[in-house]
Amino acid sequence: MTRAVAALAVTWLVAAVAHAAPAAATPFEAGVRVEGAVTVEYAGTPAAGCAASGLCGVSGVALWTPPKTALLRYERGERHVVASLDFFFEPAATRAQVMRRLPDGTAGTCTDARQTSVEVSTVARGRGEAALGLRGAGLGRADLFTTACTGPRPEDLAAALPVQRVPLAILRRDGATVDLRGERSFSAGGLAGVVRSTMVLRVDRSFPARDASGGRRGDRRPVLLATFAIERVTGAIRTGVRADGDPARCGPLDACGLAGTLTERLPVRAGSLRLVSAGGSRGARRRFRAALGLLRPGERRPHGPVEAIGVGVWRTAGGTVSADLARPGGVPGCRDRAAAPAAQLFLDVRGRHLEASVLRLSDLRTRCPGPYGTVFGTAASGRVPLRALHRRRIVLRLRQTSRRSSGGFRTVTTPALKVVLRRTSVRVVRGADSLTSPGTVLIR
Amino acid sequence: MRRLAGALTLLGCALAAAPAAASTTTELSYRLSGKLTATWTAGGGERGSVSAPLAETGDLSFSSDGSYSGSVGTVGDGPASAVVRVVRALPGGGTAHCVDTLGSLIAGADFERRGRRTLLVRFGHEDVFDRGSALSAGHCAGPVAADLDPGLPAARLDLRRARRRPVKLVIRDRRPVRAGAVSGELARRIVIRFGRARVRHATRRPTARPAQEVAPDLQYRIARIGGTLTTELTGGAEPACTLLDACGLAGSLALRLGKPEGGVDLVGGDPDSHHIVNVTATRTASAGRPDGSGCTDTAASPGRVDLSFADTPAGGLRVSLGPADGPDLLRTRCAGPGADDLAGNAIAAGEIPAGRIGKPRISVVLRPAGGLRGTPFTGTSTGELTLTLEQA
Numbered sequence: 001m002t003r004a005v006a007a008l009a010v011t012w013l014v015a016a017v018a019h020a021a022p023a024a025a026t027p028f029e030a031g032v033r034v035e036g037a038v039t040v041e042y043a044g045t046p047a048a049g050c051a052a053s054g055l056c057g058v059s060g061v062a063l064w065t066p067p068k069t070a071l072l073r074y075e076r077g078e079r080h081v082v083a084s085l086d087f088f089f090e091p092a093a094t095r096a097q098v099m100r101r102l103p104d105g106t107a108g109t110c111t112d113a114r115q116t117s118v119e120v121s122t123v124a125r126g127r128g129e130a131a132l133g134l135r136g137a138g139l140g141r142a143d144l145f146t147t148a149c150t151g152p153r154p155e156d157l158a159a160a161l162p163v164q165r166v167p168l169a170i171l172r173r174d175g176a177t178v179d180l181r182g183e184r185s186f187s188a189g190g191l192a193g194v195v196r197s198t199m200v201l202r203v204d205r206s207f208p209a210r211d212a213s214g215g216r217r218g219d220r221r222p223v224l225l226a227t228f229a230i231e232r233v234t235g236a237i238r239t240g241v242r243a244d245g246d247p248a249r250c251g252p253l254d255a256c257g258l259a260g261t262l263t264e265r266l267p268v269r270a271g272s273l274r275l276v277s278a279g280g281s282r283g284a285r286r287r288f289r290a291a292l293g294l295l296r297p298g299e300r301r302p303h304g305p306v307e308a309i310g311v312g313v314w315r316t317a318g319g320t321v322s323a324d325l326a327r328p329g330g331v332p333g334c335r336d337r338a339a340a341p342a343a344q345l346f347l348d349v350r351g352r353h354l355e356a357s358v359l360r361l362s363d364l365r366t367r368c369p370g371p372y373g374t375v376f377g378t379a380a381s382g383r384v385p386l387r388a389l390h391r392r393r394i395v396l397r398l399r400q401t402s403r404r405s406s407g408g409f410r411t412v413t414t415p416a417l418k419v420v421l422r423r424t425s426v427r428v429v430r431g432a433d434s435l436t437s438p439g440t441v442l443i444r
Numbered sequence: 445m446r447r448l449a450g451a452l453t454l455l456g457c458a459l460a461a462a463p464a465a466a467s468t469t470t471e472l473s474y475r476l477s478g479k480l481t482a483t484w485t486a487g488g489g490e491r492g493s494v495s496a497p498l499a500e501t502g503d504l505s506f507s508s509d510g511s512y513s514g515s516v517g518t519v520g521d522g523p524a525s526a527v528v529r530v531v532r533a534l535p536g537g538g539t540a541h542c543v544d545t546l547g548s549l550i551a552g553a554d555f556e557r558r559g560r561r562t563l564l565v566r567f568g569h570e571d572v573f574d575r576g577s578a579l580s581a582g583h584c585a586g587p588v589a590a591d592l593d594p595g596l597p598a599a600r601l602d603l604r605r606a607r608r609r610p611v612k613l614v615i616r617d618r619r620p621v622r623a624g625a626v627s628g629e630l631a632r633r634i635v636i637r638f639g640r641a642r643v644r645h646a647t648r649r650p651t652a653r654p655a656q657e658v659a660p661d662l663q664y665r666i667a668r669i670g671g672t673l674t675t676e677l678t679g680g681a682e683p684a685c686t687l688l689d690a691c692g693l694a695g696s697l698a699l700r701l702g703k704p705e706g707g708v709d710l711v712g713g714d715p716d717s718h719h720i721v722n723v724t725a726t727r728t729a730s731a732g733r734p735d736g737s738g739c740t741d742t743a744a745s746p747g748r749v750d751l752s753f754a755d756t757p758a759g760g761l762r763v764s765l766g767p768a769d770g771p772d773l774l775r776t777r778c779a780g781p782g783a784d785d786l787a788g789n790a791i792a793a794g795e796i797p798a799g800r801i802g803k804p805r806i807s808v809v810l811r812p813a814g815g816l817r818g819t820p821f822t823g824t825s826t827g828e829l830t831l832t833l834e835q836a
Contacts, residue, residue: 035787037819041683061683065819068789093545095687107538113545114525196683198819248493252529373525406497 027075030171030206032085035199036181037065038134038161040145042152042193053190054332055150055367060098062145064116067092072203074130076168083130084121085201087142091115098149098369100254103331110254112147114373124165132178132201133163146365148253148372148407153338153365156188160195166203175205189336189367221280224288225429228394228421230271230314230345237264237358237379237415241325241370249408255369260325260333262364264340264379266417271314273421275347278307285428291349292426293390305351306386312345312421319343323366334368341365343379345419354388356396357381358417371409378402380415394421469507472606473639476500482592484621484628486585486777488737489533494586496526496546496579498634504555506563506603530584530779532689535735542689542779544582563601565613565636578771579630583688583821585779589771590745591623592630599636606641613638624741624777662802664833666704666721666751669765671829673792673812674698677731677781680820689779690820695731695738697780699773699791701749701829702726707836708751710761710801719751720768729776739778747773749791751831759798763831765810766790785818792829806833 043059044050050058067090074083095113102108120142124131135158136142143154144161162180170176178201185194239262243255250256277288283302289295291306319340326333341362348355358380363372380398388394398417404410476498483493526546531539556564580589599613615634621627675697679690706721725747732738750768753761767773767783773791775782790813800806812825 035817037684039684061686063684063687063819065784068784095543095545097541097543097687109539109541111529111541111543113527113543115545252493 027073027209028168028172028206029209030072030175031204032070032072033202033204034066034068034070034087035202036197037063038144038195038197038199039063040152040157040193040195042186042191044190045187045192048187048190048192050190053336053367054334055190055336057101058098058150058191060096060110060149060151062094062096062147062151064144065093065095066199070201072132072171072206073209074168074171074206076127079125079127081124081127081130081168082121083124083132084119085132085134086119088117088119091117094145094147096145096147096149096151098151098254100150108254110149110369111252112149112372114147116142116144118142118144122163128169129165129167130171131163132166132203133180134161134197134199135159135163143362146363146372148255148369148409150191150334150367150369152186152188152191152193153367155339156191156367157186157195160184160186162195162197162199171203171206173205176203177201178203189338191367220430222285222428222430223280224277224285225425225427226275226288226292226308226310226389226423227425228273228275228310228312228423230268230273230312230419231393231422232420233266233268233271233314233316233417235415235417237266237413237417238262239264239364240412240414242410244405244408244410253369253408255408257328258325258333258369260323262321262323262366262370264319264321264364266314266319266340266343266358267317268314269317271312271345272424273310273312273345273347275308275310278309289426291386291389292423293387294426306349308347308349310345310347312347314345316340321364321366323368323370325368325370336366336368338366349386350383352386353383354386354394354396355381355383356398356419358398358415371404371407371411373407379413380417382415382417392423394423395419396421469505469644470603470607470641471503471505471644472641473503474501474636476502476634476636478615478632478634480579480592481631482579482587482621482628484581484586484626486530486581486739487625487741488585488739490530490542490585490779491532492528492530492542492581492584492586492628494526494528494546494579494581506557526579528580528582528584528586530581530586530689532585532737535737540689541687542584543687544584546579546582558600561602561604563603563606564598565601566598580772580775581777583690583775583779583782585689585739586777587621587623587626587628588743588745588775588777590743591621591626591777601638603641606638607643608640610640611638612636624743625739626777662710663707663836664710664806665707665836666831667805667834668832669701669704669723669829670832671827672698672700673825673827673829675781675812675816675823675825677816677821677823679733680818680822685820688820692734693731693779694733695729695778695780697731697774697776697823698728698827700726706751708753708833710753710796717753719753721749721751723747723749725773727774727776729778729780731778731780741777743776745771747771749773756795761796761801762793763796763808763810764790764793764813765829765831766813781816781818781821781823785816785821787814787817790814792825794831804835807831808833 040062044055050056071086094116098110100108120136122131164178166176180197180199183196243250243258277284286302287306321340323336341360344359346357357378360379381400382398396419398415402413478498481495528544530542558564578589579592613636618631679685679693685691701723703724708719726744728742730740748768748770750766752764766789772782792810793813794808794810796808808831810829815825816823
């Protein structure tokens, strides 16, 4: 699921850039042999603001070991070259060890590890060079170092990760050796440290990418498309976090007794949502039109279930997630604020209801310790009667509570989101592509 | 998963040979979940654990003629990675930690029809990527995969009951683990939920016999792989070494391969061909740290190597021997490198001159390819392996 969503998101990112540069050329592909690894060494420092976040006394190291092979894809647009390094084909590993100095002079240790299958997408200005490395941007930024232990966020490390510009002519003619070795420091959110890379990419000669569609044309059947403006998203999603009470589970994460709340706010500035009838038949379109309350005078109400799905994207004025975690016995906890994970709004017509859900595209994490690998996916959901579609303005209240337990933590997510949609148009278009065409850009 | 794939192949063969007949097919889906947890103490006083969530979904189909097929679904919303954690008490006080990940495991399952009413289900576990990381201590000190695979637990499914309602089977057991200086326990909790079985009646048409395969030109049997490769290894530099408790670690790792089972086709196959060969891999590790802690271990277990051949400009064949799917060929019960630390994914390589191809017996010397170039484990290898091929 995460991989599929991430792939969709990256596709949209690439599509968005391609939209800005309509005369995009053929995409190219090349195999890449990967050597080396990247470490991040960090500690809570007063200069970085550790006192405010409770991270003074924390020190850690995280190691990302890439797979031995990767796939490079790049595409030249009018003003950009979009490149992606796909590390999906073999497993890569992230390991972390974080020490926390306790008031009695002893130390707590968190150790955690996970497999990381990631894709890093970069956009280089100009037409002649691709940016190859780990310094992705936006949704192309990969989360290489996050575990359940205290640690920096991907945005903290972005500028310190290695990247090199390589002329496209060299990639096409001979391939290239891209030296990503080096070290850079970073400081953010109470933590400061250094990123060290020993990575070297040996890129084979690149060739035009094969058409993934195999020459097939997409579904061109007519569908009914209703477009909505996302006028407002207000409220918050609160996720209660509690470390597992079993010392065998919470102990290795140095999390026993840790409990608190993660509060996610998504102040949406603008957005749009496309709701499309499923199936290209005339009957399917007519049933959807009836659900929208748009039957013509005298037109008979059709029988059968209405099927429609929708995806909404939005821009926020800086979505945030705030952590406020406490430890027992008066031991300092952790407070932090970080960028909220990118999210999308999904609509699904089920029976006589319109179901809405906000889907996180990555984990809900801050620099504090907390669950990882489980707090993605549906963050908020709710439903309204289908007849709500008759009105031009729809108010969705997403309040469905969900519980999860995995990876040493238990979470209870309690959303209180109000989403206001305003229907702007209804028209017949050809092809299901109308759901995902790059007229809207997914940005956090 | 490989077993199911094999079953699919067998089914294909069975169908190809079967005459036209009316058949009854029983179809059922299944979802497998659970957890494997191992805890242990190792010779250097290390205390370790690994916990691996399991996830698999799939469909089974049984025909009245006894054949069956299976398909494994996608992992999709996969579970968290399997995490290895090992703690070692330091001589001067404090602790050193090793943390590693094995990735998500999925359960492999064998299904066997027992009479008309019973389906015998046996469970194992294999890595999603099917690459040498079945449950083990990973790069940390502790059991190797063979130590934690004490046979497949089994359960019986009453098919008549499954036709009436969904059925849930639970297997829960604990087994002691004793191997080398490692002692501990493996706890397994495996839950498999079968959807309601559906029965379909169909007349199957005979399918055309598959085309006869063209006889290969030069079939060889792998008669022997002799010799030993020895790698002098180090635990690498800080800070990466701290994550695997490898700082200051130095020692050696010797690898011998025996009892090869398999053959190669030097001409009839793809010129850049890969052959998977079953072997017995014997690894002997000896390593120590500056604080006086150390470890020696010998682990011998079945494994698989990938023997690949590629044309050389002079008309000969370049032979490369590397790790294949399955248990890690380099891991011992000491903390140390694994096959993923090999440079270029090759253990050893050599060349068969053009003039030797076609001879009844070919011996080729394989020398260390690139040694270890992992993070943090690095090392250089010496010695040689002698691969002996005999024309079949």
